[in-house]
Amino acid sequence: MTEVFSFLDPLRELREFQASWIPRLAGVDVLGDREFALSNLAPHHDRWIEERFPKISTRHHAEQIHGNQIAVITGTSEQSTIQYRGVDGLVTNLPNQLLAIYVADCAAIYLADPVTRSIGLLHSGKKGTEGNILREGVMQMQKNYGTRPSDLVCVVSPCIRPPDYDIDFAATIRKQAKELGIVNFQDTCENTAADLELHYSYRIEKGQTGRMLALLSLQ
Numbered sequence: 001m002t003e004v005f006s007f008l009d010p011l012r013e014l015r016e017f018q019a020s021w022i023p024r025l026a027g028v029d030v031l032g033d034r035e036f037a038l039s040n041l042a043p044h045h046d047r048w049i050e051e052r053f054p055k056i057s058t059r060h061h062a063e064q065i066h067g068n069q070i071a072v073i074t075g076t077s078e079q080s081t082i083q084y085r086g087v088d089g090l091v092t093n094l095p096n097q098l099l100a101i102y103v104a105d106c107a108a109i110y111l112a113d114p115v116t117r118s119i120g121l122l123h124s125g126k127k128g129t130e131g132n133i134l135r136e137g138v139m140q141m142q143k144n145y146g147t148r149p150s151d152l153v154c155v156v157s158p159c160i161r162p163p164d165y166d167i168d169f170a171a172t173i174r175k176q177a178k179e180l181g182i183v184n185f186q187d188t189c190e191n192t193a194a195d196l197e198l199h200y201s202y203r204i205e206k207g208q209t210g211r212m213l214a215l216l217s218l219q
Contacts, residue, residue: 022044022048022215026197037209045213064087070133070137073097108214109156148181156173159191
């Protein structure tokens with residue numbers, strides 16, 4: 001498996017952070033509902049993570065209910081995987097904890113603060129963007145770690161965009177970032193609905209498809 005996505009380069013340049021993005025995987029049967037697709041993708045995702053994140057102790061997943069609630073990860077666990085109910089975002093300042101967000105048209109927002117050594121990963125689609133989950137994530141990082149928005153590196157993953165969707169929520173996320181005082185903002189400008197060789201698209205494939213996986217950890 002080769003990583004070809006340059007949109008994560010601003011994060012990779014910061015040695016204390018490790019970011020990854022699992023794209024559409026050729027040859028995996030995902031023609032079904034979310035549970036079916038994720039079950040078939042699981043061994044491939046697990047292998048990807050084992051190869052790239054060998055020091056990870058726990059993988060943390062948001063349940064993703066299209067809201068704007070954030071889970072703050074404050075302690076380590078012996079569990080290999082933990083899901084946080086009722087949230088769409090995760091933040092932490094603990095090393096070797098892997099934050100994980102599934103997307104298939106919605107955006108994953110990566111947040112990294114090199115000053116306080118803290119991170120966040122957010123699921124922001126139409127509803128999450130309307131609820132300004134970016135602001136909620138930044139506020140939790142400010143409250144818990146003393147993060148200043150001007151210190152943040154913020155990266156938006158591929159997501160659906162016009163003309164394949166009537167709302168340009170990526171543009172709204174950019175505006176929200178500017179209002180928060182985030183200076184280092186990067187948007188891939190990639191449309192998940194425009195290239196089904198690289199991306200899964202819930203809208204174009206009418207829900208019968210897989211999920212990309214956004215990953216972020218503090219080393």
